[in-house]
Amino acid sequence: MKNYSFVGPIIAMTLPLVLFLCLRFGLMTDPYLMNLKRHFYIVSAIASLSTIIAIAVGIAGKRLRNIKVSFLALSFISLALLFLLHGLSTPHLLLPETDLAGVAAQLSMLLATIWLWLSSLPSDNKLVELLSGRHKLLLPVWIVLMSIVVIIGMFFPHIIVPLYVQSFELAIIFITLLLNLITMFRYYQTYRFSRFPLQLAIVYITGWFMLTQIIMVTGETWRLSWWIYHYLLLASMIVMLIGLVKQYATKGTLISAMRALFTNDPFERITNSISPSVKDLVIATEKKDKYTVGHTFRVTMYALHLAEELQLKPEQLRVIAQGALVHDVGKINIPDDILNKPGKLSNEEREIIEQHPVSGYEMCRELGFMKEELSIIRSHHEKWDGSGYPDRLMGDEIDLLARIVAVADVYDALTSERSYRKAWSHNEAMNVLVEEKGKHFDPTCVDAWVSLCERNSSVYLYPSTAINDDTTGDLISTI
Known part of the structure; x- marks a missing residue:
């Protein structure tokens, strides 16, 4: 029997990790590359693509009344809005230099990961059932909450930054890595059966999310090694869009594609x-x-x-x-x-x-x-x-x-x-x-x-x- 192995995702994670380690520990030159405009453009591209994905998936989720599709949309909404805040808080662009950019980036990973993890859970999970009862309000309420966070962050950054308590940073990192690992495994297991392109795309994305979290914490700002995580996130959005397009091609409509992805029947x-x-x-x-x-x-x-x-x-x-x-x-x-x-x-x-x-x-x-x-x-x-x-x-x-x-x-x-x-x-x-x-x-x-x-x-x-x-x-x- 043909063995559909884990080689692709493993290679996709290993290569950038090896590159990061070589740069970070002096095996390769790790130049200081402070470029505010480039940072803003890359982050804006990530936020824009994430928004497009969230809208496309969100519309399908609303029409299908499928909570797991909505979780997928909420994941990319979280990433889009908080990464928008990350981009707008680029030092000396609209705001003075603060810790807001770093805090927004890590929170975007955490929240996107939590919603993505929820999308991988069985429909009869108690937490999923609880959120299902608020299905209609979930997406609009979360968009409003994230928008409020962005607005407060831009006008009152001194409020947002203290909320991210540094003593909890290790716990946040651990939770983000663990949930991504669980989500990666669950989506890979379902992909082994159904072979849906979007499931494989999420396997790649969760792997890159884990690597992004590691680089965020251990990298030195503006070094070449630090820039890697931005390109990984950009690649994640592109891969997700490709997965959506391929899924759409196999099922004819996006709604059919989403229904196929999360069906329990x-x-x-x-x-x-x-x-x-x-x-x-x-x-x-x-x-x-x-x-x-x-x-x-x-x-x-x-x-x-x-x-x-x-x-x-x-x-x-x-x-x-x-x-x-x-x-x-x-x-x-x-x-x-x-x-x-x-x-x-x-x-x-x-x-x-x-x-x-x-x-x-x-x-x-x-x-x-x-x-x-x-x-x-x-x-x-x-x-x-x-x-x-x-x-x-x-x-x-x-x-x-x-x-x-x-x-x-x-x-x-x-x-x-x-x-x-x-x-x-x-x-x-x-x-x-x-x-x-x-x-x-x-x-x-x-x-x-x-x-x-x-x-x-x-x-x-x-x-x-x-x-x-x-x-x-x-x-x-x-x-």
Whole structure:
């Protein structure tokens, strides 16, 4: 499986940090570069870009009524307004030399970090729920508060500076670094599943925020090493804008992009993470077989639940989301009179049916699907005892993800109405899975599914009526 590593963000943090350390500790010349206009222009650019991001995200958040999108907007509002104060308080530009510029810069990092951290928390977090109750007022009230701080800072800097108590500086630094590290990890974990550009952008940004905080505290004002953090923040805003543009391109509208980024609905989680070509294949498959409408999505959801129960990695969950959705795509090539036949299939018809894993495999291989998704498509009808098809694989020879999808596929087939029988109830289907453990199915997968269903009945969504078939063996063989 392709390993989407942490190398990119690590390199993006390491290179400027090494440069800063070389300059700061005399390994490279660290000239004194006091340029008030350059400072003002860079800071103004950062504040302006942050404002654009905040407005774009804020509008989407208001229309979506999504608190986590609003948190994202609040983060960039905080950065924009306090960094504006940082720029306006550039010494000898509008104000005499004070500590206001440094205080404003550190507070901007702290507040932006807190809101960004909140955006990474689960929606059922108590703090998130508390703030959700004030969702409509949150953004306008915070803008007013930050604007007041800017105004007071410009006209009464002697009030703002003492509020930033120097004895708390170490605590503020620690909190900023810790929350950014947590946020970076959480967004990276979600990126590993959904691969959304904006999530990766936030991973880079939080890394640079940590580095910015370090340079702010340890750097010497106006030295070349000190200027690094300004360019890091400028790069952060540019990367965020690129992430927004790419996210917009994948979803068509900014609102759709934000909805996809923070959705908690399992159905949306699946559909948002798949490519348009996969969606087209799913639609084509379900149009072909009228009796399996919704089957692919249910199988995918069941498989994801089971994979999470088995504690698979996010990359593996993504593979399941892609592969399970098209596991039956080979049925497109099966004649309708065989696929939807109400009676028992002849041996010749069964041979044709059993070609669909290979047919789907060949089709998706030509479309550029990865090896792991292809193994689900080809091997979801293999059996633990080696009696399955098309390759007669046995036990661990069958890819784990295909074994997971096999359990989900059979469970949904049993509990769904077909042309040749009525649907089975949940309990009846579970009995079949247990009976076939070690024969048709991987015992570990069956045990995990049983445990999951006993603990949480909401994972199986479509229990139905009673058994109406000759034997369990015949029914299993028709799935």
